[in-house]
């Protein structure tokens with residue numbers, strides 16, 4: 001074998017190559033990955049996960065809503081973990097989609113200066129709190145210059161002049177959310193170079209340069225997030241209140257077994273198993289059908305609005321580690337469906353390949369954050 005391993009491990013101990021952490025504080029677990037760059041390649045140095053359930057008197061896999069103090073305790077414990085051996089504190093941190101407000105609005109064509117004045121006023125219509133309480137960011141979505149698409153008419157049917165519109169992506173974060181994450185970072189002795197909403201992290205680790213619209217489905221514990229991305233730009237985002245924990249709940253109820261047992265069973269057998277004559281697939285299908293039919297509605301709405309087909313569906317998040325889920329999804333969408341591999345852009349040791357393929361989709365956010373952190377160091 002070439003000196004793949006020696007490269008990997010010398011990366012760990014070489015003080016020249018800066019290492020960074022990507023941190024994802026999910027509702028059911030915290031995920032971290034440590035990356036560095038060597039000879040133009042990004043290297044996975046270590047990674048780890050810590051379930052938050054036990055910090056809230058719940059079991060593994062269950063969603064929590066913890067105080068900043070509890071989160072700090074959990075982050076510190078994960079960083080201390082000998083097996084993880086995180087050797088840097090330089091990091092980026094993901095902020096949950098649920099703490100953000102993201103929307104695409106249409107405005108008349110105008111200069112960036114005029115937009116900068118108009119957007120805070122327009123944004124008031126979409127943001128349920130005073131605008132002074134949020135940090136606002138925005139991005140003008142470039143026009144699709146596809147020669148096949150219809151030119152926008154500049155007069156309506158009655159001959160009246162219609163101003164050409166432009167779409168603007170608006171992102172808002174409540175100041176309290178930013179303060180909470182600052183607090184978590186400083187009290188955990190981390191050196192965060194940025195915060196970013198988890199969508200953008202997932203996009204970075206999972207997407208290549210797809211030219212056609214892609215639907216990303218992040219199946220978390222009690223929620224599933226849907227993002228439609230076109231040419232690297234987020235065009236639509238939604239959240240469904242159902243995820244992996246709902247599957248465990250259904251299994252526990254149907255089989256009359258405690259939640260922790262149902263969680264283990266689900267992770268071991270996935271959709272392929274059978275218990276006491278009951279097929280797991282038939283039990284979990286309730287949740288999956290709901291998630292995939294909502295996802296299909298989002299796809300159809302997008303196709304109708306923009307007259308473009310979503311060409312690919314990619315599943316990530318712990319819920320998508322369920323064995324057999326990609327096949328069920330294939331039957332639910334009329335397009336290509338695949339399981340995302342967050343480590344695809346990262347060089348990792350061969351002995352980890354299997355485990356990363358199985359538990360990998362949970363790390364889509366943390367890998368994406370760490371990739372940006374590396375870029376920012378350059």
Ligand SMILES: Nc1ncnc2c1ncn2[C@@H]1O[C@H](COP(=O)(O)OP(=O)(O)OP(=O)(O)O)[C@@H](O)[C@H]1O
Nearest residue numbers: 026027028029061220221244245317318319321322
């Ligand atoms: N191997 C597996 N098979 C099936 N389900 C799994 C597996 N591993 C994890 N899960 C499920 O994935 C869910 C957690 O996913 P994930 O870690 O992406 O959520 P989270 O990031 O904590 O939540 P959120 O993003 O909603 O805040 C849990 O419900 C867990 O049961």
Ligand SMILES: [Mg+2]
Nearest residue numbers: 026027220317
């Ligand atoms: Mg998550």
